[in-house]
Each structure stands twice: as structure tokens, then as C-alpha cells.
Amino acid sequence: MVMFQEMSPRDDKSESIKGQEHNKGVKHLCEMGITKVPKKYILPTLERPDNSITTELHDVTNLQLPVIDFAELHGANHEQVITSLAHACQNYGFFQVINHGISSNVIDEMIDVGRRFFELPLKEREKYMSTDVHSLVRYGTSFNQMKDGVLCWRDFLKLVCTTEAHSQWPSSPLDFREMGVEYARETKMLFQSLMEAILESLGLEEKNTHNKTPKTHQESGNNKHSSKREENYDNIIKDIGDGSQLMVVNCYPPCPEPELTFGMPPHSDYGFLTLLLQDEVEGLQILHKDHWVTIKPRPQSFVVNIGDHLEILSNGRYKSVMHRVLANSKKSRISVASLHSLAFTAVIRPWPMLINDENPKRYKDTDFADFVQYITTCDSKHKNFLESRKLTHIYT
Ligand SMILES: O=C(O)CCC(=O)C(=O)O
Ligand SMILES: [Fe+2]
Numbered sequence: 001m002v003m004f005q006e007m008s009p010r011d012d013k014s015e016s017i018k019g020q021e022h023n024k025g026v027k028h029l030c031e032m033g034i035t036k037v038p039k040k041y042i043l044p045t046l047e048r049p050d051n052s053i054t055t056e057l058h059d060v061t062n063l064q065l066p067v068i069d070f071a072e073l074h075g076a077n078h079e080q081v082i083t084s085l086a087h088a089c090q091n092y093g094f095f096q097v098i099n100h101g102i103s104s105n106v107i108d109e110m111i112d113v114g115r116r117f118f119e120l121p122l123k124e125r126e127k128y129m130s131t132d133v134h135s136l137v138r139y140g141t142s143f144n145q146m147k148d149g150v151l152c153w154r155d156f157l158k159l160v161c162t163t164e165a166h167s168q169w170p171s172s173p174l175d176f177r178e179m180g181v182e183y184a185r186e187t188k189m190l191f192q193s194l195m196e197a198i199l200e201s202l203g204l205e206e207k208n209t210h211n212k213t214p215k216t217h218q219e220s221g222n223n224k225h226s227s228k229r230e231e232n233y234d235n236i237i238k239d240i241g242d243g244s245q246l247m248v249v250n251c252y253p254p255c256p257e258p259e260l261t262f263g264m265p266p267h268s269d270y271g272f273l274t275l276l277l278q279d280e281v282e283g284l285q286i287l288h289k290d291h292w293v294t295i296k297p298r299p300q301s302f303v304v305n306i307g308d309h310l311e312i313l314s315n316g317r318y319k320s321v322m323h324r325v326l327a328n329s330k331k332s333r334i335s336v337a338s339l340h341s342l343a344f345t346a347v348i349r350p351w352p353m354l355i356n357d358e359n360p361k362r363y364k365d366t367d368f369a370d371f372v373q374y375i376t377t378c379d380s381k382h383k384n385f386l387e388s389r390k391l392t393h394i395y396t
Contacts, residue, residue, distance in 0.1 A: 022141070025139075025155035026253055028122050031122070037261055041260065044150075048259060065295060066088035066096070067098055067301075068095050068096070089306060089318040093318065094286050094321055095304055098300070100301075110179055110183040110277065111277065114336055115279075115334045120172060125157075127170075136159075136165035137165065141156070143267065151261075152261060152265055153252060153258075154250055159180060159247045161184040166181055184338065187245075191338070202314055204351060243272075244342065246339045248336070249334070249336050250333075251334055252333040253332050254328065263333070265324055266323070266382055267380070267382065268382075270385065271308075271309050271310075271339040271340050274304065277302060277335060278334075278335045279297065286305070286322070305323065306320050308389075313348060313350065313351050314350075314351065316363070320386060322383060345368070349366075371385060
């Protein structure tokens with residue numbers, strides 16, 4: 001049973017808010033004028049941000065994430081950038097990308113239109129409210145709303161990025177769709193280039209160029225149990241191009257008692273890579289060498305992190321890294337996460353070239369349906385989903 005240390009009466013509006021009001025999100029609670037965090041958001045003492053053992057030592061709080069200069073990737077320093085990328089993926093699981101070629105207008109306007117969406121009256125925002133994880137557009141709150149024992153201080157708008165889905169994206173603010181589509185298109189291209197570089201850093205490009213003719217999905221089959229699709233570089237590049245993209249606009253309103261809850265609890269992301277844009281407000285922390293380290297926003301750059309699917313594809317060479325978001329009492333924070341993987345129907349499996357006697361297959365084949373099944377039945381925080389995909393005979 002969860003015990004709360006804090007027993008003083010929470011005597012303001014926070015406890016008089018009735019029924020399902022919290023389902024409308026934390027922005028709504030703030031708009032109702034709460035001055036304390038309702039009990040549903042209060043973490044057990046040992047799980048609160050300041051109390052997790054990993055924050056006891058402060059010597060690494062100023063860690064600089066590796067910086068990948070994207071422009072250099074296509075220049076004379078290509079080899080060096082690939083080496084830096086391999087080092088970043090292996091030792092941090094996170095890196096920042098600068099000189100990525102996405103214009104400052106597109107970046108600033110995406111944050112701006114995201115912020116303006118959350119400033120709309122609840123009546124407008126709640127048109128998109130849904131708990132159906134298959135919705136093409138989904139406005140919601142917390143981390144995994146239906147499974148969270150303790151809620152977190154975040155509202156979100158999730159957008160599946162396909163042409164079919166675009167017409168369902170919010171029609172207000174008026175420029176939302178146009179901006180969102182442009183931003184999604186550009187981040188997808190950046191993701192594809194980064195993935196190519198990452199596959200090269202894994203040594204896959206040179207070893208897999210024997211078959212230059214990518215097969216279609218029908219020719220090769222794409223079923224988890226019967227797939228005959230040939231595992232080669234050209235095929236994976238094509239599959240990555242045809243892959244899924246989910247954009248998540250996160251809003252973290254000021255929290256009256258940020259020491260009691262999280263903006264987002266510790267978790268890893270499910271895809272290959274997440275390209276994250278944060279506004280100027282600090283909040284993101286990553287787990288690095290057992291310490292929670294704040295990633296200071298760097299204007300016009302992307303924070304990129306490895307997701308569970310890349311850990312599986314690389315057969316554990318590159319690991320997805322846990323991260324979390326701290327709430328703060330002063331400033332609202334907006335971030336836009338773009339999660340990329342293979343198509344929602346595709347199978348993710350360790351790359352055959354990375355499996356050998358010293359490094360046997362470490363993960364079961366998986367797909368998006370497994371993930372949905374997991375998040376609707378289990379607690380998907382930490383790296384729980386990935387843990388569930390590990391083959392049990394492997395202990396490291
Ligand atoms: O808001 C952030 O900085 C991180 C967001 C995040 O981790 C996510 O959307 O998965
Ligand atoms: Fe995340």
C-alpha cells in the first residue's frame with residue numbers, strides 16, 4: 001500500500017475538485033485556480049524527484065551532451081562524425097543535433113503554435129480528447145492515463161503523422177495543421193538521415209550491400225511469424241522511409257508543488273529515435289551513469305534519444321535511456337517530441353548481422369500491437385516494456 005508522509009490537510013480547491021475533473025488535464029486544474037497539488041498527483045516520498053537515490057551526488061549535473069554537427073556529417077569529416085555518433089549512442093543514448101538544416105522559423109513556429117493550442121479554451125481542446133490509443137489525434141493528460149497509479153503534471157496532444165491523419169488534426173489555431181505538417185515532414189527527413197548514419201555507425205552499411213533491389217512488402221511478407229523479408233541494408237532503409245511517425249506536443253503548466261510530482265515519470269521511448277524540441281524552460285533529465293542529469297535547452301537544436309526499437313535492432317549495442325521531466329512552479333513549458341519507427345504493422349527484430357556466438361539474440365521479435373497490448377495492461381514506466389521483450393536466457 002502507498003503511504004504518504006504528508007498528512008497535513010490539503011485544504012484548498014485542490015481537494016474539492018470532484019469526480020473526473022482531473023481527466024480534463026492539469027491545465028484545466030490550474031485554470032480552476034488550485035494552489036496545491038491534488039492527492040492523485042502526489043508521489044510516495046521515496047519516488048519524488050529529490051528523493052530518488054540517483055540525485056544524491058551532484059558532480060555530473062552539468063554534463064554536456066555530445067553534440068552532433070549534422071552539416072559535418074555530409075562533409076569532409078564524415079568518418080569522424082560517425083565515430084562521435086557511435087560513441088554518443090553507446091555511452092549516452094542521447095545527443096544534441098545542431099546545424100540540422102531545419103529553419104529557425106519552422107522550429108519557433110512549431111513551439112509557438114503548440115503553445116497556442118494549449119491556450120485555447122478547454123471546449124476547443126477537448127474535442128480531441130480520447131483514451132483510445134489507436135486514435136489518429138489524441139488530447140490527454142498524465143503519462144499512461146488509464147494505468148497511472150499516480151498522475152503526472154503534463155497534458156499532451158498526440159498526432160499520428162500520415163496524410164490520412166492530417167485532416168483530423170486540430171483546425172484551431174488556424175495555422176496549426178500547416179505548421180504541424182511542415183514540421184513533421186522536416187523532422188522525418190532529419191530522422192531518416194540520422195538513422196542512415198546510425199546504421200553506418202553499427203557497421204551495417206558496408207556488410208549489407210550485396211542485394212541492391214529492395215523488395216516490396218507483398219513480395220517479402222511482413223508478418224512476425226512468417227516473414228521471409230530479406231534483412232539487408234536497402235530494405236531497412238526503405239522500411240525506415242515508410243515508417244511510422246508520432247508527434248507529441250507536451251504542455252507542462254506551472255505546478256504549485258513541483259517537489260511532489262513529475263511532469264513526466266522515468267520512461268524510455270518506444271521507437272527507433274525521438275527528436276525532441278524543447279522551449280527555453282528547463283525540465284528534461286536523463287539517467288546517465290545512475291545520476292539524473294538536466295539537459296539544458298539549447299536554442300535551435302534537437303535532443304535526440306535512442307528508443308526501445310533501436311535497442312532491439314542493435315541487439316543491445318545501443319540502449320534506450322530513461323528520461324523524465326521535472327515540473328516547476330514558475331513557468332509553463334512546451335516540448336514537441338517526434339517518435340519514429342518502422343510502420344505500425346512491421347516487426348522489429350535484432351539485426352541478424354549483430355547476432356553471433358558472443359552476442360546471441362537478446363530480444364524477442366516485437367511489433368506495435370505488442371506495445372499497445374503492454375501499455376493497456378501493464379505499467380509502462382521505466383523500461384518495463386523493453387524488459388518484457390528480453391529473452392530470458394540472456395542475463396546481461
Ligand atoms: O518534454 C520533454 O522534455 C520530454 C518528453 C518526452 O520524454 C516524451 O514525450 O516522450
Ligand atoms: Fe520520452
